[in-house]
Amino acid sequence: MTRASLLFGGLLVLAVIPLFVQDSYTRHLFILAFIYAVIASNWDLSLGYAGLFNFGHLVFFATGVYTVAIAAKTLGISPWLAIPMSGVTAAIAGLIVSAPVARLKGIYVVLVTFAFGQLVLQLILSQSHLTGGAEGMVRIPYLQIGDYKFISDFKLGYYYVALGLLIVSTLYLLWVTNSTFGKSLLAVRDNEDYARARGIWITRQRVLVLTLSAIFPGVAGGFFAAYLRVASPEVLSFGTLSLALSMVLIGGAGTIIGPIIAAFLLIFATEAMAGIRGMEDARFLIVAIGMILVLRFAPGGLAQLVRAPRKKP
Amino acid sequence: MAGNILEVRNLTKSFGGLKAVNDLTFDVKEGELLGIAGPNGSGKSTLFNVMTKIPFGPTGGEVVFGNQRIDRMPPHRIAALGLARTFQKDAEFPDLSARETVALAAVYGRKLSRAGAMAATEEQLHAVQFDPARADMPTTELSVFDRKQLMIASALVMQPRVLMLDEPASGLTRPEITALDALLCKIAASGVTIMLIEHVLSLLLSVAQRLIVLNQGSLLAEGDPQTVIKNPAVVEAYLGGRAA
Numbered sequence: 001m002t003r004a005s006l007l008f009g010g011l012l013v014l015a016v017i018p019l020f021v022q023d024s025y026t027r028h029l030f031i032l033a034f035i036y037a038v039i040a041s042n043w044d045l046s047l048g049y050a051g052l053f054n055f056g057h058l059v060f061f062a063t064g065v066y067t068v069a070i071a072a073k074t075l076g077i078s079p080w081l082a083i084p085m086s087g088v089t090a091a092i093a094g095l096i097v098s099a100p101v102a103r104l105k106g107i108y109v110v111l112v113t114f115a116f117g118q119l120v121l122q123l124i125l126s127q128s129h130l131t132g133g134a135e136g137m138v139r140i141p142y143l144q145i146g147d148y149k150f151i152s153d154f155k156l157g158y159y160y161v162a163l164g165l166l167i168v169s170t171l172y173l174l175w176v177t178n179s180t181f182g183k184s185l186l187a188v189r190d191n192e193d194y195a196r197a198r199g200i201w202i203t204r205q206r207v208l209v210l211t212l213s214a215i216f217p218g219v220a221g222g223f224f225a226a227y228l229r230v231a232s233p234e235v236l237s238f239g240t241l242s243l244a245l246s247m248v249l250i251g252g253a254g255t256i257i258g259p260i261i262a263a264f265l266l267i268f269a270t271e272a273m274a275g276i277r278g279m280e281d282a283r284f285l286i287v288a289i290g291m292i293l294v295l296r297f298a299p300g301g302l303a304q305l306v307r308a309p310r311k312k313p
Numbered sequence: 314m315a316g317n318i319l320e321v322r323n324l325t326k327s328f329g330g331l332k333a334v335n336d337l338t339f340d341v342k343e344g345e346l347l348g349i350a351g352p353n354g355s356g357k358s359t360l361f362n363v364m365t366k367i368p369f370g371p372t373g374g375e376v377v378f379g380n381q382r383i384d385r386m387p388p389h390r391i392a393a394l395g396l397a398r399t400f401q402k403d404a405e406f407p408d409l410s411a412r413e414t415v416a417l418a419a420v421y422g423r424k425l426s427r428a429g430a431m432a433a434t435e436e437q438l439h440a441v442q443f444d445p446a447r448a449d450m451p452t453t454e455l456s457v458f459d460r461k462q463l464m465i466a467s468a469l470v471m472q473p474r475v476l477m478l479d480e481p482a483s484g485l486t487r488p489e490i491t492a493l494d495a496l497l498c499k500i501a502a503s504g505v506t507i508m509l510i511e512h513v514l515s516l517l518l519s520v521a522q523r524l525i526v527l528n529q530g531s532l533l534a535e536g537d538p539q540t541v542i543k544n545p546a547v548v549e550a551y552l553g554g555r556a557a
Contacts, residue, residue, distance in 0.1 A: 180416070180417065180420045183416075184421060192368075193404070194405070196389055196392065197367050197388070197398050197468075198392060199392040199423070200421045201387070
């Protein structure tokens, strides 16, 4: 099965799902899966494609969450305008974090990006007059057109906006990864010296990839805030980080499609386990074990199982 | 007489107390094929490394390319100026095909558009006689000779003024070395200056117009290849006391 046919088939299924799934809770899970799929697949651009062990990708999501929260609630800007703005602010955050990261390697990238996440968390907690501090912000304006509220009809509007976001984000990622820039990321990841010898400016590529991979997680964060109507420091918690990172690694780093599939599997699996008595807390342990097993027996992740072999003469 | 395209002045690379390149001074003339020989560990590859700053630059001295001092430039700028190198060990991008590898060098090393890069790639793969049927294979599935051809093609597509080849014949069979010999002569005839590090002396002596020999990071001998190779100091450096 080719990547294109898998994507097209998956898209078709997702587009008609609301015809058959009409309960609010299941649609909520789909919306969460769409949001996490955007985060994980864009994280994969910097981690899987560029080989940057960036552990701060949720900062871009959080930037989007608080951009919409502050813009829509505090400043009274329409959430329809605030959501695209969150992509811009997240890209600026990506540009800022790329400055120290672009010249670093391996564990130092992990440390700096993780520290950046903690810095942003402390900023959110300390600037409570603006961010609501530890309590966060509530009653963020929701999405509506005229009198139609997107929460109506069992969240039908939110479902399709989130699906649209995932589609646009995925097309964007496929465009980037199939471009010469995308190929240069693979080259830099696999052989820095050879890449330099062929004229590639590695620092610039890293700055670009961190900035480009921040845009859609920011937009997803903005949508998340307008959907749940809450902005909370919880978006930067270790649990959220490990869940999103699990999606990248279980799905298959450097594949884009893998983290998207893994986002659906993990969101539904963890929610299913939450409904089983005694599994509420153990479910994240099970995800962690699953991640170890996948990395041990299928290091290429789930995408390895569906990836078409490369053409041979 | 052709002028110098490269001037290396008192170039030094130290690793702690060890001087891998020791106060090296020599010139490369425009259009010549300069051979570089020396026993293992003599500093040949380190010389290429510090000249191109990949992966490290020199600790002293200077390198002038054309009229520009390049030892303070970042590596990608040195490459884009026209100093293209290959590597002793097979360098490859495992997730790219041969065609993608060359096209990437055309875009970044020569600043071509994607369409221009694709055309230049086809031209260059043809020029090095790379089998077109293997151009879309992952580079990890190519033979050693294919990879050597590919590395040269990806350097040449940048239209370098100086091509620095680091042991291109290592691991090749005799017929492949003959084919490489012909390719090097063709590249040299096109006007590209070549610096060639090679352990296969028959190839080196066949194609080099001038030879420098390094030993322990220093210049041991320089001149006509046939004369230099008979220099007693060179023979001793290669064979030790037995030849003395």
